[in-house]
Amino acid sequence: MATFLIDLSSDDMARRLPDALSVYVDAMHYPRGTEEQRASMWLEHTRRHGWKAVAAVETADDSPSPPPDELQAAPLLGVAYGYCGAPDQWWQQQVVAGLQRVGADRSRIADLMTSYFELTELHIDPGAQGRGLGEALARRLLADRTENHVLLSTPETSGEANRAWRLYRRLGFTDVIRGYHFAGDPRPFAILGRALPL
Numbered sequence: 001m002a003t004f005l006i007d008l009s010s011d012d013m014a015r016r017l018p019d020a021l022s023v024y025v026d027a028m029h030y031p032r033g034t035e036e037q038r039a040s041m042w043l044e045h046t047r048r049h050g051w052k053a054v055a056a057v058e059t060a061d062d063s064p065s066p067p068p069d070e071l072q073a074a075p076l077l078g079v080a081y082g083y084c085g086a087p088d089q090w091w092q093q094q095v096v097a098g099l100q101r102v103g104a105d106r107s108r109i110a111d112l113m114t115s116y117f118e119l120t121e122l123h124i125d126p127g128a129q130g131r132g133l134g135e136a137l138a139r140r141l142l143a144d145r146t147e148n149h150v151l152l153s154t155p156e157t158s159g160e161a162n163r164a165w166r167l168y169r170r171l172g173f174t175d176v177i178r179g180y181h182f183a184g185d186p187r188p189f190a191i192l193g194r195a196l197p198l
């Protein structure tokens, strides 16, 4: 068996959506059934400006260069995607409200919001975590972006003691807002960001 990183077109994502959502639910330890709630949102995201998705797949043999159709059919170990942030997006509206609440001035908000890539999802199947795949997917997703910044949100965790936090800090993400509550979610989140290119 061998592991490869591939890009996913919007058609690929639509075709692989059940598997991609399964990786997401397992990685986040969400209850089964969360997939159905997220499916339409993930599909809607594929139509957003600047959308890009990447995946880690595992082939059955260890050929160093499998044909593209084999890669496109190989089981998913991880998935990541994002898109260009825009003022009509709920996430941007939430982040702007959060920035205003913590007293960020207009120029800081404009600087962050004018040109950013939202790293929306990044998940590795639990059985494949801790091998560097998450970092490799993040780097592939962020390569060649033309936005000025990358922003993301991640659940707060005590002492920043999980793989997601270690990865984001290792990649140079710094705090934008801490302990933020998105509307309708009781969990505190951190908004993190860094300048591009990575």
Ligand SMILES: CC(C)(COP(=O)(O)OP(=O)(O)OC[C@H]1O[C@@H](n2cnc3c(N)ncnc32)[C@H](O)[C@@H]1OP(=O)(O)O)[C@@H](O)C(=O)NCCC(=O)NCCS
Binding pocket: 027, 028, 122, 123, 124, 125, 128, 129, 130, 131, 132, 133, 134, 135, 136, 153, 154, 155, 163, 164, 165, 166, 167
């Ligand atoms: C966060 C997540 C995407 C990180 O992906 P990952 O593949 O597990 O982790 P990384 O790519 O950061 O790999 C780093 C780990 O692999 C190890 N590793 C092994 N070989 C490596 C290599 N060639 N390069 C880099 N790291 C390597 C490192 O030692 C490191 O271990 P550590 O975290 O125990 O210190 C993944 O753990 C995950 O899906 N977590 C649950 C879901 C989640 O939190 N998603 C983000 C929500 S915002």
